[in-house]
Amino acid sequence: MTGSTAPIKITTKEIAQDFLNQYDTFLFDCDGVLWLGKHLLPLITETLDLLTSLGKTLYFVTNNSTKSRAAYTKKFASFGITVKEDQIFTSGYASALHVRDSLKLTPGEDKIWVFGESGITEELALMGYESLGCDDPRLDEPFDIATSPFIINGLDPKVKCVIAGLDTKVNYHRLAITLQYLQQPSVEFVATNIDSTFPNKGYILPGAGSMIESVAYASGRTPAACGKPNPNMLNAIVKAKNLDRSKCCMVGDRLNTDIRFGVEGQLGTLLVLTGIETEERVLNTAGDHPRPKYFAEKLGDLYELTN
Numbered sequence: 122m123t124g125s126t127a128p129i130k131i132t133t134k135e136i137a138q139d140f141l142n143q144y145d146t147f148l149f150d151c152d153g154v155l156w157l158g159k160h161l162l163p164l165i166t167e168t169l170d171l172l173t174s175l176g177k178t179l180y181f182v183t184n185n186s187t188k189s190r191a192a193y194t195k196k197f198a199s200f201g202i203t204v205k206e207d208q209i210f211t212s213g214y215a216s217a218l219h220v221r222d223s224l225k226l227t228p229g230e231d232k233i234w235v236f237g238e239s240g241i242t243e244e245l246a247l248m249g250y251e252s253l254g255c256d257d258p259r260l261d262e263p264f265d266i267a268t269s270p271f272i273i274n275g276l277d278p279k280v281k282c283v284i285a286g287l288d289t290k291v292n293y294h295r296l297a298i299t300l301q302y303l304q305q306p307s308v309e310f311v312a313t314n315i316d317s318t319f320p321n322k323g324y325i326l327p328g329a330g331s332m333i334e335s336v337a338y339a340s341g342r343t344p345a346a347c348g349k350p351n352p353n354m355l356n357a358i359v360k361a362k363n364l365d366r367s368k369c370c371m372v373g374d375r376l377n378t379d380i381r382f383g384v385e386g387q388l389g390t391l392l393v394l395t396g397i398e399t400e401e402r403v404l405n406t407a408g409d410h411p412r413p414k415y416f417a418e419k420l421g422d423l424y425e426l427t428n
């Protein structure tokens with residue numbers, strides 16, 4: 122899928138100003154746009170301050186489910202950036218919304234098996250759901266079918282859903298027990314996001330999608346993926362914040378998630394080259410992805426070019 126017009130590269134003050142004038146709300150992806158792991162990208166604070174001083178509204182929409190919205194405010198604070206929890210949307214939160222609003226599981230009764238990190242379980246807990254799995258230390262033990270407490274004690278019949286996301290403690294024990302739940306046809310299968318890879322400083326690492334694929338393949342099931350580009354995530358944000366889509370711009374570093382989310386959601390789009398994609402891929406008309414309206418070497422170029 123390709124956009125009909127060629128992406129415009131933001132390289133001059135005029136283009137940068139024209140871009141800024143078109144939107145009053147910016148939805149920022151985080152990994153690969155604002156930071157790479159613990160490393161803040163250049164001129165991010167300056168750019169966010171510039172946008173705020175221009176009266177723009179900022180939201181942060183990340184597919185990274187390892188942290189809750191509350192934990193993200195602390196990550197922003199560690200970089201000296203003040204962001205309120207209600208400006209943040211994560212794929213872990215989107216997955217919890219799916220459990221509550223689409224699957225309509227009963228808080229306090231139905232349980233969720235989490236193959237992933239605390240960014241999922243904390244959001245579920247805020248909605249009253251008990252999670253199993255996740256960082257349970259018994260899952261750190263090497264898997265042995267004769268000794269695993271999850272096998273010996275049997276599956277919990279109250280588990281009605283598996284949520285799978287990025288798990289940096291992934292091991293055979295977690296995969297094996299997750300598969301046991303997925304073999305129950307009545308247990309729903311939810312994925313936080315489809316990102317195959319994940320950018321860190323100087324490295325491209327395996328993303329949530331690559332881990333989810335393992336249990337999807339083993340179970341022969343396809344999960345409902347809740348993060349970008351799922352339009353439900355955008356619909357939830359548009360509704361919660363009463364946004365005018367034509368005045369919103371999605372800023373991301375990945376074509377098949379961020380830019381698809383923006384293009385299909387009828388938002389403006391800006392792709393930055395500090396994460397996953399290359400200029401060659403952005404300009405490629407034969408790719409199986411939508412193309413952004415704008416692209417730039419880095420987000421900080423908006424600040425650099427207009428100052």
Ligand SMILES: O=C(O)COP(=O)(O)O
Binds near residue numbers: 182316
């Ligand atoms: O966790 C990921 O795969 C990517 O997170 P992002 O949406 O902030 O880039």
Ligand SMILES: [Mg+2]
Binds near residue numbers: 151152153154373
């Ligand atoms: Mg990203």
